[in-house]
Amino acid sequence: METQTERMNILAADGALDRAINERIDVLLEKRLEAKLAEIKAAKTPSMTIIATKGTLDWAYPPFILASTAAALGWDVSIFFTFYGLELLKKDLRKLKVSPLGNPAMPMKMPMGPAWFKSIRWNIPNVVQSVIPAYEAFATKMMKKTIKKTGVADIGELRSLCIEAGVNLVACQMTVDLFGYKHEEFIPEVKEFCGAATFLPMAKDADVSLFI
Amino acid sequence: MNFDKELDARGLSCPLPILKTKKALKDMASGQVLKVTSTDKGSIKDMQAFASQTGNPLLSSAEQAETYVFFLKKK
Numbered sequence: 570m571e572t573q574t575e576r577m578n579i580l581a582a583d584g585a586l587d588r589a590i591n592e593r594i595d596v597l598l599e600k601r602l603e604a605k606l607a608e609i610k611a612a613k614t615p616s617m618t619i620i621a622t623k624g625t626l627d628w629a630y631p632p633f634i635l636a637s638t639a640a641a642l643g644w645d646v647s648i649f650f651t652f653y654g655l656e657l658l659k660k661d662l663r664k665l666k667v668s669p670l671g672n673p674a675m676p677m678k679m680p681m682g683p684a685w686f687k688s689i690r691w692n693i694p695n696v697v698q699s700v701i702p703a704y705e706a707f708a709t710k711m712m713k714k715t716i717k718k719t720g721v722a723d724i725g726e727l728r729s730l731c732i733e734a735g736v737n738l739v740a741c742q743m744t745v746d747l748f749g750y751k752h753e754e755f756i757p758e759v760k761e762f763c764g765a766a767t768f769l770p771m772a773k774d775a776d777v778s779l780f781i
Numbered sequence: 782m783n784f785d786k787e788l789d790a791r792g793l794s795c796p797l798p799i800l801k802t803k804k805a806l807k808d809m810a811s812g813q814v815l816k817v818t819s820t821d822k823g824s825i826k827d828m829q830a831f832a833s834q835t836g837n838p839l840l841s842s843a844e845q846a847e848t849y850v851f852f853l854k855k856k
Contacts, residue, residue: 638796641803642834720821721794730800 616645617777618768624653626667626709626724627675631781632657633727639777640734647775648731649768651741654781655748658740658755662725666709670698680714732758739763782841782852785813791820791848798824799831802853806837809855814840817851824849 617639621632636646669675677691698704742762772778788805790798798819828851832839840852
């Protein structure tokens with residue numbers, strides 16, 4: 570009888586000891602883990618991947634602005650250009666256009682003249698815009714004038730700054746085939762022509778991933 | 782405040798003041814001070830964020846007649 574009681578006492582003591590050990594390990598682990606995670610986070614270079622799908626002058630800005638700024642912050646950046654986004658990789662960027670036709674959010678304002686004239690928002694009906702010859706070219710010219718006047722960067726300049734900062738420019742080969750482009754039409758800084766299977770693993774490891 | 786290099790980013794819009802600041806800092810030695818002047822209203826917040834993200838301390842930031850003056854120390 571006595572030996573049995575003794576054994577039970579030992580077991581009970583063991584259980585308490587186990588619990589105490591477990592609790593202590595939990596506390597220590599949590600502290601260690603927090604410190605380790607903070608260390609890993611501090612050592613990691615932030616990264617961003619962008620899918621650029623638009624090829625008009627206005628939509629050319631967001632990917633290049635975000636990419637160049639992220640690169641300036643010291644991030645690793647890749648942009649995957651697909652569909653109309655491939656226009657942004659062409660050697661000649663002068664063909665990028667912007668049109669208020671079918672875009673009711675775009676304010677049409679004149680970049681020249683007195684302040685009251687510049688502040689007028691020209692609401693020209695789509696049906697009229699569509700029949701005016703070279704309306705798109707005119708709207709683009711006005712937009713470019715405004716861009717210059719307000720000190721906004723030229724798209725070519727922003728793209729050069731991205732390249733200089735080491736932004737990785739990747740082109741979608743499927744779109745090249747679909748639209749019948751030739752690789753020579755694009756700037757030589759486009760290092761890779763690839764597909765979704767190449768982009769997705771890059772996006773998986775990125776801290777920020779955007780679709781533009 | 783004394784500075785070693787000056788960058789005039791007046792008349793430039795986002796993100797050019799930040800990109801030019803980054804470029805200017807690149808050629809500087811650790812501990813040197815860069816003075817940046819800008820007219821971009823967004824640059825007040827942006828310069829703070831740039832400094833904290835890149836670890837180059839922003840020593841001061843002031844506004845004088847719609848011109849913003851920043852002093853950054855190269856880390």
